[in-house]
Amino acid sequence: MAKSYKLVEETKRTTAECAEKWNADKRDVSAWCRADLISGAVKETSFPFRWIIPCDAKRPIDARIIRELLWQIIELENERISEIDVSAWGIPAVDIAGCIQSLKDADYLAFSQEGVGLQITKKGLALIGRGQNDKAINETPTALKWTADAVGIIAGSAINQIIQR
Numbered sequence: 001m002a003k004s005y006k007l008v009e010e011t012k013r014t015t016a017e018c019a020e021k022w023n024a025d026k027r028d029v030s031a032w033c034r035a036d037l038i039s040g041a042v043k044e045t046s047f048p049f050r051w052i053i054p055c056d057a058k059r060p061i062d063a064r065i066i067r068e069l070l071w072q073i074i075e076l077e078n079e080r081i082s083e084i085d086v087s088a089w090g091i092p093a094v095d096i097a098g099c100i101q102s103l104k105d106a107d108y109l110a111f112s113q114e115g116v117g118l119q120i121t122k123k124g125l126a127l128i129g130r131g132q133n134d135k136a137i138n139e140t141p142t143a144l145k146w147t148a149d150a151v152g153i154i155a156g157s158a159i160n161q162i163i164q165r
Helices: 002-011 015-022 026-034 063-077 093-105 122-127 142-164
Strands: 051-054 109-111 118-120
Touching: 015 026, 015 051, 026 051, 063 093, 063 118, 063 122, 093 109
Parallel strands: none
Antiparallel strands: 109 118
């Protein structure tokens, strides 16, 4: 009986254990379980009502992982790193190709025009804070225009008061 219990314990993990393995918060792991993003995760039906997750479950790709992968792709293209490594996030090297494919499928990456490498799309650049909106770069923001108009009116009024004295 003890062996069977030990086998169950070796094949299952709690949210806290997975959070530590995946460099995530245990609340995030619980949320992923609730959203059915972790294959095989089940909630216990008796106290303490915790999530039990298979040891071989894969970490869902969230915005933090996507940002990390995009930055590492930039670093790789600029030859600052020699390979993409997200093992600190609980993603083994064998799963990186699948992650890259997921980013391509979600329109964060696209093939370059030469068809050889990958390039980060506008959606990907926006996620890492490098995107530009569709407006022209030289266009002045509306709020800044309003502020400049208000300051101009006040300054003009002050100058008129000084001149009339």
